[in-house]
Each structure stands twice: as C-alpha cells, then as structure tokens.
Amino acid sequence: MKIFVCIKQVPDTETRIQLKADRSGIEETGIKWVMNPYDEYAVEEALKLRESKGAGTVTVVTIGPKTRVTDALRTAMAMGADDGIVIDSADHLDPYLTAKALAGAIQKEGAFDIVFTGKLAIDDNAASVPQILAESLGVPHVTMVTKFSASGTIAAEREVEGGAREVFEIQGPCVIAANKGLNTPRYASLPGIMKAKKKPLKELTLADTGMQASQIKVRLKNFELPPEKPKVKMIAGDAGAQAKELVQLLLEEAKVL
Amino acid sequence: MGKVFVFIEGLQDLKKGSLELLTAAKASGREVVAGLIGANVKGLAAKAAQYGAKTVFIADASTLAAYNPDTFAETLTVMIKESGADVVLGSSSSLTRDLFPRVAARLDSGVASDCTILQLTSGDVKARRPLYAGKCTAEVEFVGSPVKFVLMRPNQLPVGSPDSAATATNKDFSPPAGTGKITNKEVVKGTSTKTDLTEANVIVSGGRGMQNGENFKILEELANAIGATVGASRAVADAGWVPHSMQVGQTGKTVAPSLYIAAGISGAIQHLAGMSGSKVIVAINKDADAPIFQKATYGLVGDLFEIVPKMTEEFKKALHK
Ligand SMILES: Cc1cc2nc3c(=O)[nH]c(=O)nc-3n(C[C@H](O)[C@H](O)[C@H](O)COP(=O)(O)OP(=O)(O)OC[C@H]3O[C@@H](n4cnc5c(N)ncnc54)[C@H](O)[C@@H]3O)c2cc1C
Numbered sequence: 001m002k003i004f005v006c007i008k009q010v011p012d013t014e015t016r017i018q019l020k021a022d023r024s025g026i027e028e029t030g031i032k033w034v035m036n037p038y039d040e041y042a043v044e045e046a047l048k049l050r051e052s053k054g055a056g057t058v059t060v061v062t063i064g065p066k067t068r069v070t071d072a073l074r075t076a077m078a079m080g081a082d083d084g085i086v087i088d089s090a091d092h093l094d095p096y097l098t099a100k101a102l103a104g105a106i107q108k109e110g111a112f113d114i115v116f117t118g119k120l121a122i123d124d125n126a127a128s129v130p131q132i133l134a135e136s137l138g139v140p141h142v143t144m145v146t147k148f149s150a151s152g153t154i155a156a157e158r159e160v161e162g163g164a165r166e167v168f169e170i171q172g173p174c175v176i177a178a179n180k181g182l183n184t185p186r187y188a189s190l191p192g193i194m195k196a197k198k199k200p201l202k203e204l205t206l207a208d209t210g211m212q213a214s215q216i217k218v219r220l221k222n223f224e225l226p227p228e229k230p231k232v233k234m235i236a237g238d239a240g241a242q243a244k245e246l247v248q249l250l251l252e253e254a255k256v257l
Numbered sequence: 258m259g260k261v262f263v264f265i266e267g268l269q270d271l272k273k274g275s276l277e278l279l280t281a282a283k284a285s286g287r288e289v290v291a292g293l294i295g296a297n298v299k300g301l302a303a304k305a306a307q308y309g310a311k312t313v314f315i316a317d318a319s320t321l322a323a324y325n326p327d328t329f330a331e332t333l334t335v336m337i338k339e340s341g342a343d344v345v346l347g348s349s350s351s352l353t354r355d356l357f358p359r360v361a362a363r364l365d366s367g368v369a370s371d372c373t374i375l376q377l378t379s380g381d382v383k384a385r386r387p388l389y390a391g392k393c394t395a396e397v398e399f400v401g402s403p404v405k406f407v408l409m410r411p412n413q414l415p416v417g418s419p420d421s422a423a424t425a426t427n428k429d430f431s432p433p434a435g436t437g438k439i440t441n442k443e444v445v446k447g448t449s450t451k452t453d454l455t456e457a458n459v460i461v462s463g464g465r466g467m468q469n470g471e472n473f474k475i476l477e478e479l480a481n482a483i484g485a486t487v488g489a490s491r492a493v494a495d496a497g498w499v500p501h502s503m504q505v506g507q508t509g510k511t512v513a514p515s516l517y518i519a520a521g522i523s524g525a526i527q528h529l530a531g532m533s534g535s536k537v538i539v540a541i542n543k544d545a546d547a548p549i550f551q552k553a554t555y556g557l558v559g560d561l562f563e564i565v566p567k568m569t570e571e572f573k574k575a576l577h578k
Contacts, residue, residue: 011389013390013507013526013527013530014526016392017389017392017393019393026389026393037507037508038508094367095358095367095368096361096362096367099362122390122507122530123388123389124388125370125371125386125387125388125390125511126368126370126371127354127358127370127371128357128358128361128368128370129358131355131358131359131362132358132359132361132362134359135358135359135362135363136362139438140326140327140436140438140439141326141359141439142326142439143326143351143354143355144351144355155442158351159351159501159502160324160350160351160352160447161350161351161447161453161455161456162447162448162449162450162451162453162502163447163448163449163500163502164444164445164446164447165443165444165445165447166323166324166441166443166444166445167441167442167443167444167445168325168439168440168441168442169439169440169442170438170439171437171438171439172438174438174439180501180508180509181501215401216367216400216401217361217366217367217368217399217400217401217402218367218368218369218397218398218399218400218402219397219398219400220388220395220396220397220398221395221396221398222395222396223388223393223394223395224393224394224395225392225393226387226391226392226393226394226533229552229554230554232540232550232551232552232553232554232555232556233554233555233556234550234555234556234557234558235555235556235557236558239559239560239563239564239567240567242557242559242564242567243564243567243568243570243571244567244571246539246555246557246568246571247568247571247572247575248575249555250516250537250539250555251575254516254536254537254554254555256459256515256516256536256537257459257483257516257572257576
C-alpha cells in the first residue's frame with residue numbers, strides 16, 4: 001500500500017498571537033510550532049493501516065518555509081512514517097494553492113492508495129484543503145472521519161449534527177480527513193526520533209508541483225485583534241440572590257433571552 | 258449587477274442560518290437565486306421566496322435523501338453555473354463545510370469558510386473570519402476567483418421579516434447518477450433532538466466541576482427552561498460522562514450563541530477557542546481565580562450545585578409569568 005499523509009505545522013494554541021505592524025499577518029518570532037493536532041490522528045491512522053497490511057509505505061508531505069516546517073515531518077517520521085516530502089514555499093498560501101501543490105507533489109510519486117489529512121488546521125480553521133486536494137486528484141473523499149476500515153472495500157464514517165453518523169463505502173484511491181475520536185496517536189519514541197533523522201526527505205519547489213505563488217483564490221488581510229471585552233461583572237450574594245440577579249441582568253440588561 | 262446564490266440545506270424547515278443569508282442577499286439589491294437539494298424539499302421553496310429568493314432551483318429526489326459528496330457536488334455545480342451568480346452563500350454546517358470547497362474547486366474558485374462578518378453589496382463581497390483559535394480575525398479578499406464562495410457561521414446576521422405575498426419561479430433539476438466511487442452505506446440517527454450546538458442560540462455547558470455524567474441532569478433542567486442545548490468541556494467528554502459530539506472547543510465544536518453558560522469549566526485556552534465568540538458569557542465556578550472569569554460577561558463565584566438549580570427556578574418564574 002502506498003499511503004500519503006499531508007500535515008501542517010501550526011502555532012501551539014498556548015502561544016500568544018501578536019500582529020505585524022502593517023496588520024498583514026501575525027508576528028512569527030517567539031511562536032512555538034507544533035504539528036496540527038488533527039494531523040496526528042491522520043499519521044496514526046496511516047501507520048495503523050500500514051501495520052495491518054504488513055507492507056507498504058507511509059510518506060508525509062508538507063508545504064511551507066522548509067527550514068521550519070521540516071520539523072513537523074521529522075516528528076511524523078519519528079512516530080513511524082517512512083519518508084517525507086517538503087514543498088518549500090512562503091507561509092500562508094491559501095487552501096486552493098496549498099491543495100493544488102500537495103496534489104502535484106503526490107502525483108509526481110506515481111499511483112497511490114490513500115491520502116490521509118487532518119480535518120482542518122487549527123490556525124486558519126478553513127477545513128478546505130482535503131476537499132480541494134481530493135478534487136484535484138480526482139478521487140472520492142470523506143471529511144471529519146471518526147471511524148475507518150480498509151479490509152476489502154474502504155468504509156469511512158463521519159459524525160454530523162445531533163450526533164448522527166454517515167457511513168460511506170469507497171472504491172479505489174481516496175482522501176480521508178481525520179477527526180478526533182478516530183484513534184489515539186502514538187508518541188514518538190526516543191529510538192524513533194533518532195531513526196527519523198536519517199529517513200529520506202525530498203525537497204520540492206512550488207514550481208516542481210506545477211504551481212506558482214500567484215495562483216491563490218483568497219488572500220487574508222487587515223488582521224485585527226478581537227475587541228477588548230468589557231470587564232466581567234461579578235454577582236455576589238448567596239446562591240439564591242446570585243441566581244435572581246443574574247436572571248434579571250440577562251433579561252433586562254443583556255436582553256439575550 | 259451580479260446575482261447571488263444562496264444554498265439551502267434540505268431539512269424539515271429552513272435553518273435560521275439560511276434565513277440570515279437570504280435576508281443579507283435580498284438587502285444587497287442583487288437578484289437572489291436559492292438552491293435546494295434533498296428529498297421532499299420542494300415545500301421549502303415558498304418560504305425561501307418569502308425571505309427574498311426570486312428563483313428557486315430544486316433538486317428533489319429520494320436518491321438525495323442522504324448526503325453524498327459526489328452527487329451533491331455535481332448538482333450544486335450545475336445549479337451555480339446555470340444561475341450565473343458570482344457569489345455563493347451557505348450557512349456553516351458539517352454538510353456545507355464538506356460541500357463548498359469541492360464545488361469551489363470544480364469552478365476553479367476560492368472559499369472563505371467559517372466567516373463571522375459578511376459585507377455583500379451589489380458589486381462586491383467581503384468577509385471576515387476568526388483565526389488562531391479566535392485570537393485575531395482577518396478580512397478575506399477574493400483574487401482571481403470567478404465565483405466567490407462564503408460560508409457564514411450561524412447566528413451572526415439578522416433575519417428579516419417574511420413577505421407573505423412574495424413568490425418565486427421554481428426550476429427543477431434532476432439528480433446526477435454519481436460516479437459510484439462513493440456510496441452511502443448507512444445513516445445512523447443521533448440521539449439528540451435538540452438544536453445542534455453549532456446552531457444553538459443558547460448553550461449551557463458543564464465541565465469537570467460537574468463531577469459525573471449523572472449530574473448533567475441539572476444542566477438539562479436549566480437548558481429545558483430556557484430552550485438551550487447542553488455542551489461540555491473536553492475533560493468531561495474524555496472521561497466518558499457525555500458523548501464527544503457535545504464537546505465545545507478547539508478539538509470540539511466552535512459555537513457562537515447569544516448566551517453561553519459555563520458551569521464548572523476552568524476556561525482553558527482550548528475551550529475558549531470554541532466559545533469566545535459568544536455574545537454573552539456567564540461563568541459559574543467555585544474558584545474566583547478561574548481563567549473563565551476573564552472572558553465572562555457575568556461571573557458567579559460559588560457552588561454550581563447550589564446556583565444552577567436556583568437559576569432554573571428563577572428563569573421559570575421570569576419566563577413563564
Ligand atoms: C490539543 C488540545 C486540544 C484541546 N481541545 C479542547 C477542547 O476542544 N475543548 C475543551 O474543553 N478542552 C480542550 N482541551 C483541554 C483543555 O486544555 C482543558 O484540559 C479542559 O478544557 C479542562 O476542562 P474543564 O474546564 O472541564 O476541567 P478543569 O480544568 O478541571 O476545571 C474544572 C473547573 O470546575 C470548577 N469546579 C469544581 N467543582 C465545582 C463546583 N461544585 N461548583 C463550581 N465550580 C466547580 C473548578 O474550580 C475548575 O475551575 C484541549 C487540550 C489540548 C492539549
């Protein structure tokens with residue numbers, strides 16, 4: 001089985017976000033970078049699949065400034081992925097260009113069986129790359145997958161509103177976007193980390209994937225910090241008095257009910 | 258002047274989010290085309306007309322009862338092409354978030370997803386969306402995108418009043434056969450009949466301070482009194498006290514209700530990421546230093562087991578006078 005996993009490096013959620021002076025984006029100095037948490041589920045599912053088949057390769061692919069994003073690939077290789085591909089580019093391409101470049105890089109490797117991704121990246125929260133990737137590769141795709149099996153045919157399940165679940169059956173190669181609940185990602189072991197340093201890493205440029213930096217569809221600009229929230233109003237007294245005052249404030253001051 | 262296409266999910270009724278978008282579309286002065294895909298959805302067309310649609314495109318077939326990415330994407334692509342609209346609006350849901358990027362890719366266009374601000378005029382569309390777990394927002398500008406797709410979070414825009422005399426021209430579309438590469442095997446119904454968290458206007462959430470799943474009863478009683486949906490922190494979902502579908506936060510659901518009541522939730526950054534867009538936040542916590550109070554509109558320090566039942570009582574008194 002030839003398996004690919006597309007991963008993204010994102011700022012750790014605990015990191016403080018500051019804007020650039022011209023508000024064209026965020027200040028990147030001092031940010032702690034981690035692998036997007038949903039991508040960990042994607043890597044884990046790929047490794048489990050390779051293990052269950054007893055054969056095959058797991059290739060992790062990422063796009064971004066190579067000096068930085070390669071760390072995410074090494075983390076995935078330390079978990080057990082076989083090799084990596086980094087597409088060197090500026091940061092913050094839009095979902096369209098990101099997906100097209102990833103598709104280009106995967107197609108260069110020949111035929112594939114499954115591409116795993118996270119359901120979304122927690123930085124821009126677009127949840128669009130997996131779908132555009134699948135469309136570009138011309139294969140079926142299930143988003144937000146919480147259950148996956150590939151014995152015989154491929155079955156993928158996703159959870160929708162009200163806790164309902166949609167189960168799909170897929171023929172042939174596909175893209176699967178992993179959601180929380182799919183599995184429990186393994187930690188990279190110390191020997192794994194040592195081995196990862198020597199695993200093959202391929203470097204591509206955007207042009208190698210057939211794309212150019214100008215081929216975006218949306219641009220993010222005029223970044224703003226959220227407006228300061230007015231200070232919290234503390235409601236004192238015993239439980240009865242607190243409840244009474246709160247209900248009055250919600251109905252008369254906040255008028256939300 | 259361009260046309261605007263509003264995609265409407267084919268459920269029993271039009272969702273509030275769809276009404277918000279029809280209202281915004283009508284207010285822009287553009288000609289409004291609505292698109293309905295599903296089984297037994299024809300009946301919704303009249304309501305779409307009352308909220309501003311001049312034309313309603315309908316694909317109504319039993320084969321469209323369950324969401325299939327393949328057939329839905331093909332149907333919507335055909336509808337949008339036929340409409341000639343250069344802006345397509347949808348209310349964010351697990352269906353539209355799946356569907357819109359696919360259709361946008363087919364039309365070589367871009368999507369602005371998860372937006373909280375929409376500025377639609379007769380000639381232009383701009384949107385703004387939260388980034389980095391709500392720590393900042395940015396404007397989305399479309400460049401070289403023949404069709405501009407915008408997915409709005411529900412509960413962000415006003416709903417206009419319906420014009421009961423308004424009618425629309427309906428046009429039927431037959432469902433495509435599909436490629437057969439992806440088929441619906443099963444739809445397992447959820448247990449919840451309440452409004453989904455992502456669409457709820459009022460949410461009551463419980464955290465580890467609830468102590469066990471059984472105690473969520475008191476939150477449900479409060480929720481029933483005010484028409485709210487119950488949510489939870491990850492600590493609670495991971496402990497198995499409630500299903501994961503109830504989790505709010507970075508790895509759960511992003512919600513933006515008018516009122517969010519957090520009981521026994523400390524206010525970790527990952528939880529705040531999913532609910533800080535709420536208009537009014539009420540925090541109930543026995544620890545006066547809990548970080549949740551920094552994001553709250555109203556704060557109550559005390560024991561939730563004493564406060565929550567009293568709130569239910571007070572709400573019942575005030576709302577059912
Ligand atoms: C990658 C990642 C993703 C995450 N994603 C999410 C997410 O999506 N959603 C999420 O919620 N968390 C998420 N978390 C976890 C998050 O960091 C916190 O651990 C979690 O939110 C804590 O849940 P809690 O507030 O219920 O519990 P705690 O932090 O334990 O807080 C319990 C609170 O209850 C109060 N309390 C106890 N008893 C009472 C009482 N009788 N009356 C009143 N108050 C009482 C306590 O004072 C305390 O403040 C994530 C973490 C990571 C690392």
